[in-house]
Amino acid sequence: MARLPRLVVPHQPHHIIQRGHDGLIVFRDADDHLAFLGWLKDAARQFKVAVHAYVLMPDHLHLLATPSDDQGLARMMQWVGRHYVPYFNQKHGRSGTLWQGRYRATVIDPDLYLLPVCRYIELNPVRSGLTVSPGDYPWSSYMHHIGAKQDGLITDHPQYWSIGNTPFDREIAYRQLTEEGLPAAEVQRITDATLKGWALGSDEFKHGLERVTRRRVSPAKRGRPALGVTDIDAEDDAEQQE
Numbered sequence: 001m002a003r004l005p006r007l008v009v010p011h012q013p014h015h016i017i018q019r020g021h022d023g024l025i026v027f028r029d030a031d032d033h034l035a036f037l038g039w040l041k042d043a044a045r046q047f048k049v050a051v052h053a054y055v056l057m058p059d060h061l062h063l064l065a066t067p068s069d070d071q072g073l074a075r076m077m078q079w080v081g082r083h084y085v086p087y088f089n090q091k092h093g094r095s096g097t098l099w100q101g102r103y104r105a106t107v108i109d110p111d112l113y114l115l116p117v118c119r120y121i122e123l124n125p126v127r128s129g130l131t132v133s134p135g136d137y138p139w140s141s142y143m144h145h146i147g148a149k150q151d152g153l154i155t156d157h158p159q160y161w162s163i164g165n166t167p168f169d170r171e172i173a174y175r176q177l178t179e180e181g182l183p184a185a186e187v188q189r190i191t192d193a194t195l196k197g198w199a200l201g202s203d204e205f206k207h208g209l210e211r212v213t214r215r216r217v218s219p220a221k222r223g224r225p226a227l228g229v230t231d232i233d234a235e236d237d238a239e240q241q242e
Contacts, residue, residue: 007197007217008070009107009209013052013157015117015194018077018103019060026088026098027056033139036061036084041153043079047072050155053118055140057128062121064114066157077103106194107209107217109201113190114159117200118145119178120190127187134178142178147171 008014020026027033033056044051044065049072053064067073085098108117122145125137134142144151145160147167163177164170182190193200199209199217209217 006074006102006105007107007199007209007213007215008067008073008105009213010067010069010072012107013064013066013110013114013117014073014105015108015121015190015200016063016065016073016077016103016105017060017194019100021097021100023059024098025058026060027058027139028092032088032091035087036080037139037153039080039083040076043076044153046079047076049073049076050157051153052114052155052157052160053121053141053145054153055121055124055137057124057130057139062124064108064117064121066155073105104195104197106197107199107201108193109199109205110157110159112202112205113200114157115163115174115177116182116186117190118157118160120182120187122178123182145171146175146178 027036036056037054040051040054040063043049048068050066050068051063052066053062055062065073065076067076081099088098089095108114118141122134122140122142125131125140126134131137134140135146135148141151141154143149144154147170160170160174163173190200192198196219198219199206206218
């Protein structure tokens with residue numbers, strides 16, 4: 001059975017995960033990180049995608065981004081791949097695929113999950129044991145959000161602006177939120193939703209998406225599906241939490 005197209009909703013934030021093939025290290029040195037981020041910035045501008053948060057881990061990456069149309073995310077990711085993969089292969093003397101299949105993505109409810117997903121992304125190096133503080137990891141948007149560095153890739157989301165009346169207030173508030181961390185159950189919920197492609201948000205948010213898209217955006221309950229609502233693109237292969 002053919003897969004349905006990935007669910008992309010214009011003007012809504014999406015959490016994206018892309019992994020290296022079979023655990024391949026896809027960012028080996030500072031130049032690799034800088035090259036990828038440069039192409040990502042160019043592609044985001046070209047395809048009108050607002051990037052709100054990111055982290056480049058050794059073997060995978062996370063993005064939080066809002067597209068302006070239903071093609072922008074895919075075009076951005078394809079454009080970056082067409083530039084980064086040949087660069088990486090030539091530089092490191094390898095050939096073949098770099099990424100583990102298609103990137104994973106889910107639509108998120110900005111009112112409930114924009115800031116938790118942002119912190120989830122930027123705390124990834126801490127959860128993975130690469131650093132004890134997100135501020136010590138150079139390849140994420142955390143330093144931008146606490147005011148320590150301006151990052152031209154980042155477009156601040158209105159939910160970020162809502163946590164303080166001034167830049168200083170926002171930066172302090174965001175630092176405090178991040179220092180509180182995320183409960184393990186919240187981390188698992190965000191991970192599962194993104195890997196399986198299910199929308200992340202309130203029931204009202206999900207019902208609204210289903211009315212607009214005419215497809216199911218969360219796991220089906222027992223019984224027959226609603227008339228005219230089809231399955232979202234949920235991947236079948238099992239994934240382990242990072």
